[in-house]
Amino acid sequence: MATLADGLHLSVLAAAAEPAAIAPAIGLYHYLFVSAALFALGVIGFLTRRNLIIMFLCTEMMFQAAGIALIAFSRFHLNHTGEVFVIFVLTIAAAEAALALALVVLLFRRKETLDASEWAALRG
Amino acid sequence: MTGLMGGWATLAAAGGGAAAHAAPGIPAPGAGSPIALLLLGLPLLAAALCGVFAATGNRSKLPAFTSVAALGACFGIALMLFLNWNGQPATARAFDWISLDWGAGKGQSFDAHFGVYIDGLTLLWMLFVTGLATVIALYSMEYMSHDVGLGYCRYFAAFNLFVFSMTALVMGDNLLMLFLGWEGVGLCSYLLIGYYYKRAAAVAAAKKAFIMNRIGDLGLLMGILSTFVVFGTIEYAPLFQMIASGKTASGAELASHWSVWGIPLMFAVGAFGKSAQFIFYTWLPDAMEGPTPVSALIHAATMVTAGVFLIGRLYPLFTADPALIALSVVAWAGVITALWAATIEMAIFDIKRVMGYSTISQLGFMFAGMGLLTPTGAAFHTFTHAFFKATLFLGVGAVMHGFGGQLDLRRLSGVMWMRGFGLVGIAMLVGSINLSGVPFTAGFFSKDVILAQAFTTPGTMIWGAQAAAWLLLLTAGMTAYYTFRTFLRVYVGPREFVPGDDAELLDLGRHPKGVSLDEWHAQHGHGHGHGHGHDDHGHGSDHRAAVRPDFDPTTEEFDPHPPGWSMKAAIGLCMVLSILAAGVYFMKPAVGNHGGWVAGMVGQSSAAFASPGEHHGGAAEHAAKLGTFLGYDPHKVMYYVSAGVGLIGILIAAFLHGPRGVWSLFIGNRTSAAVAPRADALANLFGPLTRAARNKYYVDEIYDALVRTPLRVLAHIFHILDQGLVDGLVNLCGALPRMLARSLRPSQSGVLQGYAVGMAAGLGLILIVVWVLMLR
Numbered sequence: 001m002a003t004l005a006d007g008l009h010l011s012v013l014a015a016a017a018e019p020a021a022i023a024p025a026i027g028l029y030h031y032l033f034v035s036a037a038l039f040a041l042g043v044i045g046f047l048t049r050r051n052l053i054i055m056f057l058c059t060e061m062m063f064q065a066a067g068i069a070l071i072a073f074s075r076f077h078l079n080h081t082g083e084v085f086v087i088f089v090l091t092i093a094a095a096e097a098a099l100a101l102a103l104v105v106l107l108f109r110r111k112e113t114l115d116a117s118e119w120a121a122l123r124g
Numbered sequence: 125m126t127g128l129m130g131g132w133a134t135l136a137a138a139g140g141g142a143a144a145h146a147a148p149g150i151p152a153p154g155a156g157s158p159i160a161l162l163l164l165g166l167p168l169l170a171a172a173l174c175g176v177f178a179a180t181g182n183r184s185k186l187p188a189f190t191s192v193a194a195l196g197a198c199f200g201i202a203l204m205l206f207l208n209w210n211g212q213p214a215t216a217r218a219f220d221w222i223s224l225d226w227g228a229g230k231g232q233s234f235d236a237h238f239g240v241y242i243d244g245l246t247l248l249w250m251l252f253v254t255g256l257a258t259v260i261a262l263y264s265m266e267y268m269s270h271d272v273g274l275g276y277c278r279y280f281a282a283f284n285l286f287v288f289s290m291t292a293l294v295m296g297d298n299l300l301m302l303f304l305g306w307e308g309v310g311l312c313s314y315l316l317i318g319y320y321y322k323r324a325a326a327v328a329a330a331k332k333a334f335i336m337n338r339i340g341d342l343g344l345l346m347g348i349l350s351t352f353v354v355f356g357t358i359e360y361a362p363l364f365q366m367i368a369s370g371k372t373a374s375g376a377e378l379a380s381h382w383s384v385w386g387i388p389l390m391f392a393v394g395a396f397g398k399s400a401q402f403i404f405y406t407w408l409p410d411a412m413e414g415p416t417p418v419s420a421l422i423h424a425a426t427m428v429t430a431g432v433f434l435i436g437r438l439y440p441l442f443t444a445d446p447a448l449i450a451l452s453v454v455a456w457a458g459v460i461t462a463l464w465a466a467t468i469e470m471a472i473f474d475i476k477r478v479m480g481y482s483t484i485s486q487l488g489f490m491f492a493g494m495g496l497l498t499p500t501g502a503a504f505h506t507f508t509h510a511f512f513k514a515t516l517f518l519g520v521g522a523v524m525h526g527f528g529g530q531l532d533l534r535r536l537s538g539v540m541w542m543r544g545f546g547l548v549g550i551a552m553l554v555g556s557i558n559l560s561g562v563p564f565t566a567g568f569f570s571k572d573v574i575l576a577q578a579f580t581t582p583g584t585m586i587w588g589a590q591a592a593a594w595l596l597l598l599t600a601g602m603t604a605y606y607t608f609r610t611f612l613r614v615y616v617g618p619r620e621f622v623p624g625d626d627a628e629l630l631d632l633g634r635h636p637k638g639v640s641l642d643e644w645h646a647q648h649g650h651g652h653g654h655g656h657g658h659d660d661h662g663h664g665s666d667h668r669a670a671v672r673p674d675f676d677p678t679t680e681e682f683d684p685h686p687p688g689w690s691m692k693a694a695i696g697l698c699m700v701l702s703i704l705a706a707g708v709y710f711m712k713p714a715v716g717n718h719g720g721w722v723a724g725m726v727g728q729s730s731a732a733f734a735s736p737g738e739h740h741g742g743a744a745e746h747a748a749k750l751g752t753f754l755g756y757d758p759h760k761v762m763y764y765v766s767a768g769v770g771l772i773g774i775l776i777a778a779f780l781h782g783p784r785g786v787w788s789l790f791i792g793n794r795t796s797a798a799v800a801p802r803a804d805a806l807a808n809l810f811g812p813l814t815r816a817a818r819n820k821y822y823v824d825e826i827y828d829a830l831v832r833t834p835l836r837v838l839a840h841i842f843h844i845l846d847q848g849l850v851d852g853l854v855n856l857c858g859a860l861p862r863m864l865a866r867s868l869r870p871s872q873s874g875v876l877q878g879y880a881v882g883m884a885a886g887l888g889l890i891l892i893v894v895w896v897l898m899l900r
Contacts, residue, residue, distance in 0.1 A: 046880050055876070116876045123874025 031072035039065035052104045052114045056097075063093050150364045150440065150730055153241065153297075156214030160205055160240045163198050163250065163291050164218075170194035171284035178277035185272065187280035188265035195261050195287060199254040206247045211714055211728050213243040215297050215361065222300070231356040231373050241297035241360050244714075244725035245436050248503060249294040252510045253426045255701070257287045260425075263518055263694030264417040266687070267525060279319060279415070286312035290426055294433060299348045299358040302434070306344060306398065309427045310337045316422060317414040329410035336407040340397010344434075347390035351441075354383040360437070364730060367440045379446050388442045388450030391434060392457070399431030399487045402461040406823055409480040416521030419476070424483045424517050425510035432490045432506050436499050436731035443733060452587040455495020459592045459599075462488030464821075466602040471807070471817035474531045475610050476520050482559065483513060485603060492596055493574040496581045496589060499731035501573035504709075504722040508566035511702035512558035518695045519552040523614065525691070526684040530624030533610055537783070537797035538619035544686020549615045551699040556611040558702050560604035561770040563763070566705035571600060572766050573719060579758035580737040582751050590751050593758075600766055604773025609781045612792065613800070617783030620797040621684065780806060 042062035046055050067086045074082025104114070111118050174187045217239030225233035240246070261283060268279050289308025296302045310333075318330030352358050355366050356373035370378050378384055395401070400408035411423045422428070435442060435454060442451050465485035469478050486509050493502030523530070523539055530536055540549025558567035578593035586592070687695070709720035715727030726732065737750040737759070753761055775791070780803040782788020784795070794800040807814045816822065 043880075043884050047877055047884065050877075119876070120874030123872055 028072055028076045031075075032069055035065045035069040035072065037065075038062075038068065050115050050117055052107065052116050053101075055116060056100050056104065060093065060097065063089065150243075150368070150732070151212055152365070153213040153215040153243075153361050154210075156216035156240065156242045157205065157208070158216045158218075159201060160216050160242060160295065161218050162201055163254070163295060164240070164288060166194045166198050166201075167284045167288040167291065171281045171288060174277045174281035174284060178274055178281070181273075182277065183273045185265060185269065185276070187277045188261065188268075191261045191280045191284055192258060192265065194284065195254060195258040198287065198291075199251075199258050202247065202250040202254045205242065206251060209242070209247060211244075213241065213361070213729075215242070216240050217297070231353075234352065234358075236298050236300040236358060238301065239297045240295040242295070244727065244729035245433065245503065245731050246295055246729070248507060248722065248725045248729075249429075249433055250291065252507055253290050253294065254287070256421060256425050256510055256514055256698070257283075257290075259694045259697045259701075260417045260421040260514065260518070262690050262697075263420075263521075264415070266690040267417050267521060268415060275319075279316070282312050282315040282319075283418075283421075286316070286422060286427070290430075293430055297360055299351060299360075302437070303344065303348055306341065306394075306430065309422070309430060310334065310341070310398070313337075313411070313422050313427055316418040317411045319415055319418070320413070323413070325410075326413040329407075329413040333407040333411050336404055337397050340394050340404055343390045343393025343397065345394075347387050347394060350383060350387045350390060354381070354387065360730065364440050367444050370444075378444055384441075384445045385447065385449040388438070388445065389453060391438055391441075392450050392454050395431030395434045395454075395491075396457055397431075398434075399428050399491065400461075400484050401431065401457045401487065401491055402464060405461060405465065405484045406820075406827065408484050409477050409820070412474075412476045412480045416476070416517060416524060419480070420514045420517030420521065423480065424513040428483060428487055429490065429506045429510070432487070432494060432502055435491075435494045436503060436726070436729070439494075439499055439731040439733055442494075448585055451495045451497070453495070455492050455586050455592055456588065458488045458491025458493070458495055459595050460488070461485065462492060462599045463595050463602075464488075466599045466606065468817050468820055469606040470602060470609070471814050472820075473533050473818075475533050475536075475614060476517075476524065476531050478533075478606060478610050479513070479516055479520055482516075482603070482606065483509075485599065486513065486559070489571060489574055489596065489599070492578065492592060496574070496578045496586055496592065497733065498574060498577035498581075498735045499733050500719045500723045500726045500735070501570065501577055503726045503731065504573055504720070505567075505570035507708075507722055508558065508570040508702070508705045511698060511705050512555045512565075512567055515551050515695065515698040515702050516555035516559065518691070518698055519548050519555060522548045522687040522691055522695060524624070526686060527621055528623035528625065530622060532622075533613045534798040535622040536614045537617045537621070537794075538615070539621070540615040541619050542621075542684060542686075545684070547692055547695060548687065551695045552611055552615050554699045554702060556607045559607045560774055561600055561766055562604075562774070563767045563770075564706060566702055566709070568767065568770070569706060569709040569720070570722075572762050575600065575766050576758045576762035577735055577737075579753045579762065580735070580750050582736065582749060585736060593751070593753075597765070597769055601769040601773040604770040605777045608774045608777035609803075612777055612782045612788055613794070613797070616787040617785075617794055618796060622797075623684070 039062050042058045042060075042065060045058035045061065049055055049058065067089055070082035070086050070089075072082075074080060074086075107119065108114055170190050170193075173190050177187050177190075215237075217237045219238050220235070221238040222234065222236040224235075227233075261280070264279065264283065268276055271279065286309060289305045289312055291305070292301050293305025293309060296305060314330045314334040317333055318327050320326045348358060351363065354372050355363055357363055357366070366373065367378065372378055372381055372383065397404045408423060408428065412419050414423070442448075442454075445451075462485045465481040465488065469481040469485065472478060472481070486505070490502045490505050490509070493499070493505060520531075522545070523536065526545065527536065527539075539545050540552075554565075558565045561568040561571045575593065575596055578589065578596050581589040581593075583589045708722060711721040711724075713719055713721060713724030713727060715724050715732070752758065753765065775789075778788035779791050781794060781800050782792025784790075784792055788794075793802060819825075
């Protein structure tokens with residue numbers, strides 16, 4: 001666990017400061033960096049956009065970020081647990097996408113808009 | 125048991141001084157005939173049958189026939205018991221009612237049998253209770269016929285239950301059975317006063333009677349409990365033995381024990397409540413809201429005399445006190461009540477209320493008799509009063525029935541001369557001369573016994589006996605006045621009437637619930653001439669009167685309808701009985717040598733008591749030890765004095781209220797129902813006093829101010845406390861979470877991004893924490 005944390009911790013610094021010194025080839029840290037970047041983009045997109053479809057795509061992006069991290073670790077540890085896990089996640093994500101898009105369509109039919117801020121009926 | 129009896133007999137014979145004034149002890153009871161128990165069973169059975177009739181939807185007069193039969197049988201049994209009676213007390217037991225013990229020691233067991241105790245007092249009461257109940261049930265058969273159906277069943281069920289309760293009260297062989305009957309008659313009184321339960325006044329009167337009686341009943345209950353604590357028994361026979369022995373259960377000397385005055389006082393409070401004596405009496409005039417036969421039976425003849433019976437039954441206890449404190453209280457309560465009620469009667473106009481107050485006043489005489497050491501006089505007056513007051517009430521009821529509920533003596537005149545009312549008038553005259561104490565009537569003799577003894581009893585025995593006697597004599601005169609005031613105004617004189625409110629509404633207020641007016645007419649319009657004039661007009665006209673709100677009974681035709689056969693029979697029977705009641709005074713008593721049959725009955729009961737000066741010892745003895753009437757022997761002169769006072773009262777009534785002509789000996793000058801010039805002038809002369817008396821001295825208002833207003837204020841305060849404190853705390857428990865929720869609720873903004881920021885911030889926080897931990 002400590003290794004993992006160290007790796008995560010270092011990846012951010014090391015990838016920026018001295019990539020060649022630690023890992024001349026593309027290694028775990030690169031993947032993790034991509035994953036983190038993708039996740040951050042997803043979060044930012046989710047927070048800044050009001051369009052329901054875009055927000056949904058952003059969540060998908062965060063999903064895939066997690067998927068990349070899992071695959072990277074799976075490869076790093078030389079087992080298939082993460083890969084199998086990602087297969088499952090993808091399957092569920094596909095089902096969930098169908099469901100979520102259907103929901104978006106229904107919501108759109110109700111109010112003729114995709115603006116998420118229109119749906120605030122449950123405020124306290 | 126016999127050994128104990130013998131021991132007690134010698135003890136009683138030896139020590140007359142143990143119980144200061146007690147008469148020779150009461151013999152131990154023998155075995156009585158179990159047939160006496162039927163007196164309890166038959167009315168109860170009849171009540172149950174009335175319930176069955178109600179359940180089966182009977183719409184005939186069957187409940188009335190059942191009741192008359194059952195009560196008539198009861199009277200027959202009572203008569204048979206009396207004729208077969210050997211003069212000794214007897215008990216008959218149905219079953220062990222309550223039998224408890226919590227140890228083997230003295231006073232550690234409680235026994236109450238469901239049984240009867242038969243002695244002179246019991247038989248005297250049972251004879252007139254069952255006799256009058258039969259006659260009045262007969263009267264009710266017709267009087268209540270407008271309510272045939274559920275109401276009729278309800279009426280007769282309560283009526284029979286009343287007779288059962290009264291029998292339990294009178295015949296019970298222990299104080300618990302007396303209490304059962306006492307509460308039972310109270311309940312039946314409540315049910316019957318509130319019979320017209322749609323009328324607010326009747327409901328209020330019923331509640332008032334019930335509540336006022338509860339206050340008195342507390343005294344009775346305390347008396348019974350104290351009796352058990354002090355004497356260790358509530359059964360009459362052992363109780364009387366113990367009192368005669370002069371010791372309490374713990375062996376203390378009774379004469380100096382608190383209970384010797386304390387327990388009788390408690391019982392006296394109970395008696396005052398039930399018998400409508402001073403400070404408790406206000407319920408009885410209001411009880412006149414009930415049907416008139418009920419007023420006649422329960423609120424004049426029988427139930428209200430239960431207090432007199434109670435004192436008579438426990439007379440050994442009352443007289444065990446050397447100072448006779450409780451009896452002095454009883455005497456003065458009676459005197460004040462008699463005088464107080466008489467002054468009210470002289471002013472009011474409602475003839476039924478006059479009878480109600482007159483009952484209170486006469487009950488005052490009975491209590492004064494008990495208190496002034498003549499239980500014979502009290503019992504005799506109870507006996508005669510039962511008949512003549514029932515006659516008067518039934519006569520008033522016939523007038524009320526015939527004139528659409530009219531009771532105002534200024535709106536009725538010459539009723540006796542109207543078709544079909546002759547018998548009613550004669551009966552009223554008989555009742556009135558009895559109540560006034562005209563010589564040779566029953567009321568004259570019984571009142572005379574009380575008055576003579578009142579003057580004889582020395583002030584050293586009963587506090588202020590002489591003053592009490594003079595007040596009673598004054599009251600006797602007032603009684604004659606108000607009685608003949610009613611008679612001379614309503615029954616003789618020019619024929620005139622204004623029908624009452626019920627004529628206008630055709631008894632709508634009373635016709636049974638759930639029956640339409642048409643149905644009611646269909647069952648009501650034929651037969652005995654009941655419908656307030658509709659026999660002559662036919663259905664069309666009375667219906668018109670019912671549906672037309674502008675019907676004015678003063679200008680449109682109204683025929684008073686006279687009483688039918690059963691009412692006439694009952695009135696006639698009561699009248700004859702009240703005349704015959706005078707005869708018992710001339711019967712040779714079984715015990716002693718004067719006072720008549722009643723004296724003999726009382727002499728063979730727990731109320732046996734040798735009144736002071738009973739054996740005419742001549743003027744010298746009277747002057748020395750006993751009270752006198754202006755120096756004469758009261759027993760000798762009282763006949764003439766009370767007759768004179770009564771006649772003066774009647775003459776004043778004739779002078780003030782009598783119509784012109786022979787009925788008021790040519791001294792009356794009343795010209796119409798409402799105009800009696802002299803009486804009106806006199807009433808004006810006493811302006812404020814008349815008004816006060818007419819308003820019943822504002823006693824109800826005073827009770828309202830003294831009892832109800834403080835209770836209301838207290839209730840109001842408690843209401844505010846409840847609202848503020850209790851409800852406040854409860855509401856606080858609800859308000860705190862609500863306030864917390866209100867402050868937290870805005871965090872749920874409903875904006876999707878807002879939640880996302882929260883999640884992101886949380887994630888960020890975790891990252892920062894992890895980072896910080898890493899750096900350490």
